[in-house]
Amino acid sequence: LLAEKRHLDADDCAKLELAGYLHDLGKLRIPDAILDKPGPLDERERRLIASHAYETFRILSRIPGFEDIARWAAFHHETPDGEGYPFHLKGDELPIQARILRAADIFQALAQERPYRSALPAHVVLAHMRQIADKGKLDRDIYDAIAGHLQEIYRLARSLPPVDADRPARHAG
Numbered sequence: 001l002l003a004e005k006r007h008l009d010a011d012d013c014a015k016l017e018l019a020g021y022l023h024d025l026g027k028l029r030i031p032d033a034i035l036d037k038p039g040p041l042d043e044r045e046r047r048l049i050a051s052h053a054y055e056t057f058r059i060l061s062r063i064p065g066f067e068d069i070a071r072w073a074a075f076h077h078e079t080p081d082g083e084g085y086p087f088h089l090k091g092d093e094l095p096i097q098a099r100i101l102r103a104a105d106i107f108q109a110l111a112q113e114r115p116y117r118s119a120l121p122a123h124v125v126l127a128h129m130r131q132i133a134d135k136g137k138l139d140r141d142i143y144d145a146i147a148g149h150l151q152e153i154y155r156l157a158r159s160l161p162p163v164d165a166d167r168p169a170r171h172a173g
Helices: 010-022 025-029 043-050 052-060 067-074 096-111 122-134 140-148 150-159
Strands: none
Touching: 010 067, 010 096, 025 052, 043 052, 052 067, 067 096, 096 122, 096 140, 096 150, 122 140, 122 150, 140 150
């Protein structure tokens, strides 16, 4: 929806939707003991969790025709100020599709229930997004697009299946 509001073409919208589904694929390479750890993570564990974005890139970049999808998915923790990860890209180095994916990922995480908290109301989600944008961690124009279509985007985020603790499901066995 954000991609449509930013007037991306149909091909980019379809690829961005796929990148959204696959952006945490690299978490499959993170041990369950770390993903499920109930307490705080130590520095080594935080670095390992952060590696999931690069691992997503490594997995998806091997699929012919997935070059854009691999990049956009891998960049979902990059920030406009360059303090994100895994590549520390900033500003114009980040494709608009990756910046949209970042915003959608944050929005969905705030709008949906999590094991440790209830879903946040739309106005609280927007306030959090504004704080993130004010710190240079989210594009202001994407924030403005969210603010302009808040209820529509909120309904969509709440209608999607929740992501269990922000990680892909694992196949048992």
